[in-house]
Amino acid sequence: MEKNDNIFVGLDVGTTKVCAIVAEAKGGSLEIIGVGASGSVGLKNGVVVNIENTVESITKAVEDAELMAGYQIQDAYVGIAGSHIRGFNSRGIVAVKSREVTQQDVDRVISAAKTISIPIDHEVIHVMPQGFTVDDQDDIKNPIGMSGLRLEANVHIVTASSIAAQNIVKCANKSGIDVSEIVLEQIASSEAVLTEDEKELGVALIDIGGGTTDVAIFHRGNIVHTFVIPKGGQSVTSDVSKGTTTIPQEAEKIKIKFGIAKESLASKDEIIEIPGFGGRPPRPISRQLLGNIIEQRMAEIFTWIRKNIEKNGLESKILSGYVVTGGAALIEGSVELAVEIFNAPVRIGYPLNFGGLTDVISSPIYSTGVGLVKYAYKNRNELNKKAFSSKRSPDNPFATIKNWFSDLIEYFF
Numbered sequence: 276m277e278k279n280d281n282i283f284v285g286l287d288v289g290t291t292k293v294c295a296i297v298a299e300a301k302g303g304s305l306e307i308i309g310v311g312a313s314g315s316v317g318l319k320n321g322v323v324v325n326i327e328n329t330v331e332s333i334t335k336a337v338e339d340a341e342l343m344a345g346y347q348i349q350d351a352y353v354g355i356a357g358s359h360i361r362g363f364n365s366r367g368i369v370a371v372k373s374r375e376v377t378q379q380d381v382d383r384v385i386s387a388a389k390t391i392s393i394p395i396d397h398e399v400i401h402v403m404p405q406g407f408t409v410d411d412q413d414d415i416k417n418p419i420g421m422s423g424l425r426l427e428a429n430v431h432i433v434t435a436s437s438i439a440a441q442n443i444v445k446c447a448n449k450s451g452i453d454v455s456e457i458v459l460e461q462i463a464s465s466e467a468v469l470t471e472d473e474k475e476l477g478v479a480l481i482d483i484g485g486g487t488t489d490v491a492i493f494h495r496g497n498i499v500h501t502f503v504i505p506k507g508g509q510s511v512t513s514d515v516s517k518g519t520t521t522i523p524q525e526a527e528k529i530k531i532k533f534g535i536a537k538e539s540l541a542s543k544d545e546i547i548e549i550p551g552f553g554g555r556p557p558r559p560i561s562r563q564l565l566g567n568i569i570e571q572r573m574a575e576i577f578t579w580i581r582k583n584i585e586k587n588g589l590e591s592k593i594l595s596g597y598v599v600t601g602g603a604a605l606i607e608g609s610v611e612l613a614v615e616i617f618n619a620p621v622r623i624g625y626p627l628n629f630g631g632l633t634d635v636i637s638s639p640i641y642s643t644g645v646g647l648v649k650y651a652y653k654n655r656n657e658l659n660k661k662a663f664s665s666k667r668s669p670d671n672p673f674a675t676i677k678n679w680f681s682d683l684i685e686y687f688f
C-alpha cells in the first residue's frame with residue numbers, strides 16, 4: 276500500500292499495554308482513524324526487558340490499528356520512558372558573526388548549549404529551545420534578523436540510555452515498523468492533554484502509567500523541567516495484593532472496581548468482598564482499608580513529585596496547576612489527593628481536540644499514544660521535511676539528531 280503523507284502513527288510501548296494510534300490530517304485538524312491496543316508484558320518500569328514479548332504486543336496492536344484504519348503502517352513516532360531518562364537545562368553563548376543574527380548563529384548557539392557532558396552510554400533525544408538573549412535583551416522567541424554582538428540560548432535537553440532506546444527501535448523494526456522519531460512520553464502526553472494557555476501560564480503534566488510516572492513542567496510555553504519516577508499503577512496493585520493477601524490479577528480488579536486514592540472517601544462501615552483463592556471462600560474487607568493502602572502509595576508518588584518541583588524552585592511557576600493523566604489517574608479520588616498534596620488546582624487530562632474515533636481514545640491511558648500522533652503532525656507540518664527524511668537506522672536511532680536544531684527553532688516558536 277502507498278504511504279500516505281497525511282497519515283500519522285503513534286506507537287506507545289507502555290509497561291501494561293502497547294497502543295498504536297493512526298490519525299489522518301483533514302482540513303487542519305487530526306482525525307483518529309485507527310486504534311489498536313494489546314497487553315504488554317515485555318517491559319519493566321517503562322524499559323524493554325523482553326524483546327520477543329514486546330514485539331508480539333506491538334505486532335498485535337499494530338495489526339488491530341491497521342485493520343480499523345484500513346491502512347498499512349510503515350513508520351511511527353515511538354514513546355520512551357524509564358528512570359534512565361535525564362532532563363536538564365543548559366545555556367550556550369556565541370558571538371554574532373555579522374552583527375545580525377542568522378540561522379547559522381542560531382544553529383551554533385544551540386550546538387554550544389548542547390556541548391555538555393552526558394554519560395557515555397546516553398544519547399540526546401530532545402533539545403528544546405526555551406528562549407534567546409541578544410546582548411542584554413532576554414526572553415526572545417525568534418532572534419533571527421535582530422542586531423547584536425552576542426547570542427545566548429537556553430535549552431532543555433533530554434537524554435536516554437542508548438541501549439534502552441535501541442531496544443525500543445529494535446522491537447518496532449522487528450514488528451515491521453520504521454521509527455521516525457523517539458519521543459519522551461510525557462512530551463507526547465502533554466501534546467494530547469494540555470492547552471496552550473496552560474503551557475503559557477505554567478503547568479505540571481503528570482502521567483501515572485503502570486510502571487512509571489512521567490512529569491513535564493511548562494512555563495511561558497516552553498518545557499522547563501522533565502523527570503521520570505519508576506513507580507506507577509503497578510506499585511499500587513502490588514501494595515493491594517500484599518495488603519489484602521490476594522493474587523496480583525485479583526488485586527488489579529479490586530483496585531479498578533473499588534479503589535480510592537483517599538481513605539476518607541469510603542465510610543467506616545463500607546465492606547467489599549475479595550474473592551478467595553485456591554478454593555477459599557470470598558472474604559469481606561473494609562473499603563477504607565483498601566483506600567488506606569492506595570492512598571499511601573499515591574501520596575508517596577505525588578510527594579516525590581512535589582519535592583522534586585520544590586528542589587528545582589518551580590512551584591511558583593505552576594500557575595495553572597497540575598494535570599494528571601495515564602491510567603492510574605482514573606483511581607477515584609486521585610484529583611482530591613493531588614489537590615491536597617500540591618495545594619493547587621488539579622484536573623484529569625483526557626486527550627483533547629481530536630476528531631474521528633474520539634469515544635475510543637477518550638481515556639487517560641491513550642494520552643501518550645494520541646500525543647505521539649499530534650507531535651508527529653506538528654513536526655511534519657512545521658519542520659523542514661528534508662531534515663527528517665533520513666531515517667534513523669536501528670544501530671543509530673539518533674542519526675538525524677544533529678540536523679534538528681534549526682528546525683526545532685521553527686517548531687517551538
Ligand SMILES: Nc1ncnc2c1ncn2[C@@H]1O[C@H](COP(=O)(O)OP(=O)(O)OP(=O)(O)O)[C@@H](O)[C@H]1O
Binds near residue numbers: 290356486534
Ligand atoms: N479505571 C481504572 N481505575 C484505576 N486504575 C486504572 C484504571 N484503568 C487503568 N488503571 C491503571 O493504570 C495503569 C496503566 O496505565 P497506562 O495504560 O497509562 O500505563 P502504561 O502506559 O501501560 O505504562 P507506563 O506508561 O508506565 O509504561 C495500570 O496500573 C492500571 O491498573
Ligand SMILES: [Mg+2]
Binds near residue numbers: 484601
Ligand atoms: Mg504510558
